């Protein structure tokens with residue numbers, strides 16, 4: 509599978525929200541994203557000032573997966589791959605690109621919140637690619653995992 513990877517821009521935010529609503533595990537619809545403050549109005553200025561950075565994967569010009577991170581807090585904000593593209597290394601590559609970018613700032617430790625249900629793909633995925641559970645949970649019941657710069 510040959511895909512293109514590039515930096516995300518403002519104009520990708522809408523399609524990224526659609527993708528988040530179409531994942532096999534844990535889909536989050538647009539209404540819920542808006543409730544969490546994930547809107548173009550809120551994210552766009554943060555991307556412009558460099559607080560949020562993102563990368564997308566494209567298949568023949570169509571965005572099929574994406575990942576964003578917060579350069580101030582070290583949080584990986586979101587990672588999502590459309591079901592038909594799972595299992596081809598896309599999630600790992602996008603996560604690696606965002607991790608590399610965040611670690612090139614002055615951050616030494618990154619974190620993210622992920623579903624604590626061991627039957628979902630993300631549970632084993634993050635552990636497999638080097639993230640460690642902290643044993644702590646956020647207000648939504650998601651588990652906090654961390655990644656330390658080696």
Ligand SMILES: CC(C)(COP(=O)(O)OP(=O)(O)OC[C@H]1O[C@@H](n2cnc3c(N)ncnc32)[C@H](O)[C@@H]1OP(=O)(O)O)[C@@H](O)C(=O)NCCC(=O)NCCS
Pocket residue numbers: 531532533534586587588589590593594595596597598599600601621622623628629630631632633636637
């Ligand atoms: C979780 C998700 C991002 C994984 O993306 P993906 O592209 O299918 O994963 P990859 O193909 O890049 O997998 C990378 C590696 O992790 C491994 N892996 C993936 N899921 C795994 C699991 N559940 N257990 C163990 N290893 C796993 C793969 O075998 C692969 O290993 P390798 O590099 O040694 O060959 C994707 O399934 C997804 O978008 N899920 C829905 C949304 C979601 O839950 N996002 C996370 C919210 S915080």
